[in-house]
Amino acid sequence: MPRLSLVVPVYKVQGYLAECMDSVLGQDYRDFEVIAVDDCSPDGSGAILDEYAAQDPRVHVIHLTENVGLGRARNAGMEKVQGDYVLFLDSDDTLADGALRAISERLDDTGDPEILIFDYARTYWYGRVSRNQRADLLQHEGPDVFSLADRPELLDLLQIVWNKAYRRDFVARHGLTFPPGYYEDAPWTFCSMISAESIAVLDKVCVMYRQRREGGNILKTVSRKHFDVFDQYRRVFEFVDAHPELDRWRAPLFCKMVDHYLTVLERPERLPNDARAEFFHRAAADYRARLPKGFQRPTDGQGRKYAMLERDAYAAMASATAVVKLRQTVRTRTRKAVNRSKRSAMGVFYRSQLRLPLDENLAVFSAYWGRSVSCNPAAIDAELARRAPQMRRVWAVRPDAVDRVPNGVDYVPIGSKEYWAAVARAKYLVNNVNYPDTVVKREGQIHVQTHHGTPLKSMGLDQRNYPASTNMSFAKLLKRCDRWDFSITSNRFTTAIWERVYPSSYVSLETGYPRNDALVNATADDVRKAREELGLSANSTVFLYMPTHREYQRGFVPRLDLERLAEQLGSDVTLLVRGHYFYGGSARLETLQAAGRIIDVSEHPSVEELYLAADALITDYSSAMFDYANLDRPIVIFADDWDTYSMVRGTYFDVLREGPGAVATTQEELTELLSSDEWRGERAAEARARFRQRFCEFDDGRAAERVVRHVFLGEPIAELPPVVPLAERVPAPPTRPGATAGPGAPAADPVSV
Structure with missing residues (x-):
């Protein structure tokens, strides 16, 4: 025991x-x-x-x-x-x-x-x-x-x-x-x-x-449920009544009761305004009914409140609290003045648009701070077009990125009048990051935060513990989070982290990540087309290398000697290299690409197509591993700086021990691993299966549908398609027969490729 x-x-x-x-x-x-x-x-x-x-x-x-x-x-x-x-x-x-x-x-x-x-x-x-x-x-x-x-x-x-x-x-x-x-x-x-x-x-x-x-x-919480306090003290005094030996505690408990009633009455976040008088009168009735013989009221200001309760003098109490209300009014006016100042900074035009009615059929999308039309917002946009064609869909894009907007996509350059008009009047605002602080959340607007990955590294408020990783204002971050109505997640692991590190009153939608629908629903033709558009040989083994950003480095510094790796792996291997979007282009990668064995795909518009084209993913701490795992293809972790990275940024689990596949910590280990079958062997497959079970929980190919039907079409969550269990999902076909099969595994059916 x-x-x-x-x-x-x-x-x-x-x-x-x-x-x-x-x-x-x-x-x-x-x-x-x-x-x-x-x-x-x-x-x-x-x-x-x-x-x-x-x-x-x-x-x-x-x-x-x-x-x-x-x-x-x-x-x-x-x-x-x-x-x-x-x-x-x-x-x-x-x-x-x-x-x-x-x-x-x-x-x-x-x-x-x-x-x-x-x-x-x-x-x-x-x-x-x-x-x-x-x-x-x-x-x-x-x-x-x-x-x-x-x-x-x-x-x-x-x-x-x-x-x-x-x-x-x-x-x-x-x-x-x-x-x-x-x-x-x-x-x-x-x-x-x-x-x-x-x-x-x-x-x-x-x-x-x-x-x-x-x-x-x-x-x-403001509610009439705070009247419950009367029942609770009734139970306290019934207990005393049933135990005469405890009668000496009647007076101290009476003071506790009265102090508690006054606390509920005076706290603005508890009682509705129209319930205060009723609460006071009930408190006064309890006061008179339970007043101990010979009771002496406190002699301070609290004692004066006792006296008003004893006389049931609500008007006097209301007058006594006028000063408090005045202070609240001053604070409210100050807050409104600050808000007016902010709106003034936004410009006269934006203020004028904020006074116009919301456009119930307008949705504004943005991704990666306006860098591209991509990720979860793009998948939701496409699904919305299919299910609600009457809805006008507009993308907010940085002026220097408008040339990358796909044909047929309606867009507004960020900062333009058209942009301010759109974000002021749109019923729906969808983003995988936050809209700028200057964007006002209007009553009736719906903000959808899609996020852009499953977190391995510390995020949100957890970054306070790793000051070298950020210089953000956490107070401003939380104000941005307060605009969210919905937060989309792809697994319970992520839901729990988002709710803790971005604490606000949004609703978590465990729908899966819409961007991963393209992976789960991909066909053999989609896989073949992805490889053909990249000019990949039908017989080439293709490794996609996607390292993530490091706060302690500037620019994209490949952790590998890519040219040497390509030579050692042989002529039947192609390396696709995609630098983190923070870095932009790289002269070094362009030189390596000219050698013909490495392809720089840093600017490729669709990472999902790169996933489909690759036989395996090589990454370190990028959220790419969580998305790519939906293909059930090998993932190799190259983590040569794990100790430094985890110390500087902080992580939620040990990728060396709980990762999705084989692990290397030096280039020599990686070369040996990729030159053998270890990268796609049984141990790697077992690790991947555990990883998929943990992190691919809701990604069943219908995520965008769930988001659109619930957020835009108003369908109850209970009526949305249930998540297909992982064991019943059929991953996209491999790039070619036996491409990712480990030793002894059966080759894929050539007809399906």
Whole structure:
């Protein structure tokens, strides 16, 4: 039987759940179990829990068939606990290093008290960490074990359950359970604290309490559901009424009740304006009904608020808060003035366009900061043309890139009047990066963030930990994210990362990446055409080399001696080389291309056609590996600077150990690998299969269709085509019979090529 049982209720936290579970399972203390309760979460949280349970026998998962809320999910977990002590951890929070060992040792040192209270710190999305403001209450003064009567000031701690360890027999003896509602912690916290005969404290931060930017805290939601607080304090006082021996706590609990009511009433992010008077009158009724005999009001400003509640004087209270409202008005006016200043900088013309009605049939697309017509936006554009031909589709393109716009594509040069008119009036704005800060998100507009890859390297807020990788303003980044309505992903791994590093209120669309539809749906004719247009020999083995950008280098510096590699691989091998789009052209690559054995495809308009033409991909840390894996063709990782890259940029997994195929860290190793069958052998195929299972989850060839039908045509997600399981998908045909088959593998059917 474990010493500690942690109950973790889970609902819509896929972006934070892995960090939470890792913080628990990575503790240096081992004698515990985790009861994780999937509260019928609509995202990938349940599947994430199952993965952890499959890897660690200490993790037990309960899948509820309906959403019951935080309190009752905790109850479901408590029914399964086996430990001596029960702890609670919210699934977007984490344990501090060494927390469980410190808790266990303190329990041992204090003779197993009924409750152990430990400390926590608030962690903010912008990097700040702030310890509990009443940490002084947890200093070890006086006896190690005491009752609440000895230290009643402990009631001043925040009304939370997850900063305590509860002896399981104590919980059972007092029949403690969580009620439904927003404020379910209040009855549990107060009833357990006043009932406990033995309490101890631990002056150590054990829980990191995440302050989510995107409103993960339901207490910051404007709603009538905050009236739930009345039911919770009814339960508290019913408990006191049923236990006369606890009557001494009536006055302190009365103060807690009144302070809580006033907090709900005064916080602007909780009650709707038209519900404030009703809430006040109900609070006043509770005040008079539960006023203890001989009660003395506080003598400060809070005491004056008590007096107004006692008299049910809502008008007086409203007048007393006028100053607060005035301050809010000043802040609002200041914000509007700043916005007016920004709009002024955009120009008179743009402001005039913003005043015109939205064009419900106009969609603006852009990709890679206006560099090209490509990627996920291009695939959505093409699908939209097929399904909604009445929609006008316009591309925002940099002036120096308009000559690369395909024939027949309607475009506006970025910065032109036509551009500002389009982004001001379009109903839909689609991009695989962000639109400039000067673009205003209008009410009724829909912004679709398609992204342009699955992340291996750290992104968004995670880049704060790697300052050498960026000089971006994270505050501005988050303002841009706030414009998103939809964020498109191709696997649950990516969904979880985007939701954590780009915290905002958008909806994640797990549709697959539309750009990969072309790979999944490709035919033998598509493969043949891709090779013919590149002038590739029918019998040539073609390796596509696609290295990614490195923050610590300027320009495209090939990590390989490509000319020597081509010579050593022999005349039947062709190297396609595509530099990262940050770099542009390269005189060195042009020289190598002139030699006839290497083709520079850096400026090729369609990377998907390059994928189809290649027998294998050679890359380092580029997101190309995730897309190319949809072809189920060999991928070779050449990572000669992994230690430097992972230190400078930060990565989400070890590509040397969890990559999609064979790995080389020197040119000699790569040459040997490519000269043999190792690059397409059984071990490489096994690694690729694991990689595909993890990262090609939703890319089944119908991603663009799902996006268009849901975002543009308004079809419910439940009515969209279900994702075809990976095992049932048929990858595009290989470039020629047996092109990528490993030793002993059957050759492809020549008819299919």
